[in-house]
Amino acid sequence: MSATIFKHEFTARLKSVLIWAIAMVLLLFFFFSLYPGFSSQVATINELMKSYPPQLLEAFGMANLDLSTLLGFFSLVWSFVMLCLAIQAGNYGFGLVSVEETELTADFLMTKPVSRLQVINSKLLAAICSLLVTDAIVYIATVLFILIFKGDHTYETTPLVLVLVSLMLFQLFFLSVGLVVSLILKRIRSVTPYGLGLAFAAYIINGFSGILGEVKLEYITPFKHFDAAYIIAHASYNTPLVILNVAVSLVALAVSYWLYLHKDIHAVS
Secondary structure: OOHHHHHHHHHHOHHHHHHHHHHHHHHHHHHHHHHHHHHHOHHHHHHHHHOOOHHHHHHOOOOOOOOOOHHHHHHHHHHHHHHHHHHHHHHHHHHHHHHHHHOOOHHHHHOOOOOHHHHHHHHHHHHHHHHHHHHHHHHHHHHHHHHHHOOOOOOOHHHHHHHHHHHHHHHHHHHHHHHHHHHHOOOOOOHHHHHHHHHHHHHHHHHHHHHOOOOOHHHHOHHHHOOHHHHHHHOOOOHHHHHHHHHHHHHHHHHHHHHHHHOOOOOOO
């Protein structure tokens, strides 16, 4: 690993990390601030939900939620947090090495006394550390807002911890898939459409996996691999899906390394 490249990459993302972290804190504050009023009307809300088609509730992951509990409400909020942080991870994955070609600095970087392996190791570690900083702020904000707005409601800490800890593995999927796709494509001029597309595609598939019960779409969407409602209900992970998620991430990273180490770097003409 090159400390210089790591420092440059991590520093370059600090503004992005700060923006994402602040956005997540505000999102969590907004939803949790609604909980005291929401919990006082939960019986009415549960009755209202029964009037909605089961397919609609399945699509939004609300079919098995017990909204009368604090963690049931939290799992609903968490689905929006996951979508936002999937976009962040996807953006970092798509931009990890493609930015060098977009900004025409790839050949300049390759002339430095560092190997390609050092370059990609440094960039990948910087991206992971950037995600960990965001996640740490999200963890703190989540626990803080739960303590502030929970009132007299109690909750089990184990499911909550499991949901929070799963966030990094969840983001690693989007980071690794974004990276391998960026290396397959010739040039990515803007990472945002790709990051949004990957995150929303996985989110939509997650919705259809609930509607089409017989079709095993949950195998291909990380939103189902780390479904907060499942984790809270069972106080454990869905082990086969988690193993599948980690395996896909590791394979994507391995393929990314192979592609990057053998990739033709085009010089500035």
